[in-house]
Amino acid sequence: MNTEIYRFKLGTFECMAVSDGTFTYTPPNFPPPATFLFANAPKERLEQVLREHNLQLEQWVEWISPYICLLVNTGKHLVLVDTGAGGLGPNTGKLLQNLRAGGITPEDIDTIILTHGHPDHIGGNTNAEGKPAFPNARFVMWKDEWDFWNSDLAGLKVDEHTRELLSMLARKNLPPIQSQLDLIDHEAEIVPGIQAIAAPGHTPAHMALAISSGIERLLCISDAALHPIHLEQPDWHAAIEFAPQQVVTTRRQLLKRAETEKALVLAFHFPFPGLGHVIQREEGWQWKPIEMTA
Ligand SMILES: [Zn+2]
Numbered sequence: 001m002n003t004e005i006y007r008f009k010l011g012t013f014e015c016m017a018v019s020d021g022t023f024t025y026t027p028p029n030f031p032p033p034a035t036f037l038f039a040n041a042p043k044e045r046l047e048q049v050l051r052e053h054n055l056q057l058e059q060w061v062e063w064i065s066p067y068i069c070l071l072v073n074t075g076k077h078l079v080l081v082d083t084g085a086g087g088l089g090p091n092t093g094k095l096l097q098n099l100r101a102g103g104i105t106p107e108d109i110d111t112i113i114l115t116h117g118h119p120d121h122i123g124g125n126t127n128a129e130g131k132p133a134f135p136n137a138r139f140v141m142w143k144d145e146w147d148f149w150n151s152d153l154a155g156l157k158v159d160e161h162t163r164e165l166l167s168m169l170a171r172k173n174l175p176p177i178q179s180q181l182d183l184i185d186h187e188a189e190i191v192p193g194i195q196a197i198a199a200p201g202h203t204p205a206h207m208a209l210a211i212s213s214g215i216e217r218l219l220c221i222s223d224a225a226l227h228p229i230h231l232e233q234p235d236w237h238a239a240i241e242f243a244p245q246q247v248v249t250t251r252r253q254l255l256k257r258a259e260t261e262k263a264l265v266l267a268f269h270f271p272f273p274g275l276g277h278v279i280q281r282e283e284g285w286q287w288k289p290i291e292m293t294a
Contacts, residue, residue, distance in 0.1 A: 003066075004094070005102045006273035006292060010264070011213025013193065016071040016102050017266065017273035020084025021092040023120065026062035031239060033063035037227050039239040049229060063227075067120050068274040069095055070220060070266055071104065072211060077191040078104070079111040081209065081220055082268065083124030083133070086173070095124045096133070106134045111191055114141040115222035116203040117149030119169040121268070126176050134180075140190050142198070143183040144205035149174055155204070156242070199224050199254060201246030208254055210263075217263035224251045226269045228287040231255060231278055255285045264290070 006017040030036050034057055038046055047057050070081040085092035096106060112134055114122055127133045148155070149170040153163050189195045190209075199208035202223045209220040224247070225231055226238055234251050237244040258265050258278045267274050276289040 002292075003272040004098045006275070007102070008275070008290075010072075010211060010218050011216040012075060013211070013213040014073040015218070016104075017275060018069045018071055018095060018098045018102065019272055020067040020069055020098075020120075020124065021089070021094040022064050022066050023085065023089045023092055024062050024064050030063075033060050035239065037063065037238050038229065038233070038236040039241075040244070041233065041236045049233060053229065065226075065269045066272045066274065067092060068266070068268050068270075068272060071099065071102070071109075072194065074191060074193050074213070077111050078109050079113065079191060079194060080109050080134070080137070081113045082115055082121040082222070083112065083173075085120040086123030086126070087128065088119055088123050088169070092120070093124065107136050109134050109137045112137045112139045113190060113194070113196075113207070113209065114139060114145075115208070115220070115268075116206040117141075117145055117170055117174070118203065118223070119166065119173075121222070122149075122173045123169060125173040130172055130176060132176050132180065137180060139177045139181045140196075141181065141183060142196070142205040142207050143185045145203060145207070146174070146181070146183055148204045158240075197254070199250045201241060201243045201248070201250045203242050206250075208250075217261045218266060219254060219258045219261070219263040220266045221251075221254050221258075222268050224254050225267055228270060231285040231287050232281065234284045259285065 004019045008015050050057055067084050069084055072079045084095040087093045153167050156163055184196055187196050193213055195210045197208040197210055199206050208222055211218040235248050237247050241247045255278050259280055265276055276287050278285040
């Protein structure tokens with residue numbers, strides 16, 4: 001099974017989920033996965049839910065997360081959503097080679113939407129030398145998000161080492177694209193058929209996207225949920241959320257919308273290709289991954 005690129009159609013739009021690789025979250029650099037992903041979960045309930053997913057709390061020592069970017073050819077625009085992590089980890093930074101395998105060169109891309117400023121979403125903006133990797137693209141980001149990641153990051157509730165790392169990666173990947181940048185401050189239509197949705201919480205101005213062609217809908221939720229268990233337990237939030245309560249509100253709004261519109265959903269960190277539908281289940285939702293046809 002191909003876990004690098006996955007092509008699908010949305011109305012007349014030709015889309016491709018493109019892997020940037022995977023990253024392993026494990027101690028000592030990160031808390032154990034369950035603590036990292038479900039920071040506020042009551043222990044007994046957590047153990048029970050994990051068991052339903054064939055996971056044991058004590059034995060679950062690493063979370064191997066995919067990083068999944070999205071390419072959309074609308075016919076008029078070739079749009080990339082997020083640029084992956086670059087050289088952050090030994091198994092990341094595969095976006096360009098996977099795009100090439102899919103017949104796309106960096107020069108072909110005319111629009112890049114950055115959902116937020118975390119290093120796994122902006123890390124491919126520049127190459128190893130710090131030069132823009134997508135010379136012909138107009139970059140689009142939410143204004144408050146841009147401003148935050150170009151600040152001293154004082155509002156981040158992380159240790160100094162992490163703050164310095166995030167700041168260094170933002171400095172490497174954001175200022176070099178400034179001359180290619182369009183900032184938005186409302187739920188604008190970025191290109192025909194792709195609309196920004198304010199989805200704050202994970203970061204100060206995290207952005208989701210509503211993509212539509214004909215009657216078909218795709219909701220790109222980026223990091224509003226990091227793991228399928230966040231759908232079943234929408235009130236459980238990760239340790240890294242900028243504003244945990246806001247994450248919960250945003251997530252519930254997006255999932256309700258996805259279910260109402262019967263939209264296809266793309267989640268950046270879910271098992272490849274990160275595509276599926278959500279159905280209501282008890283107090284939350286259930287993830288129904290698509291069946292990969294190729
Ligand atoms: Zn992420």
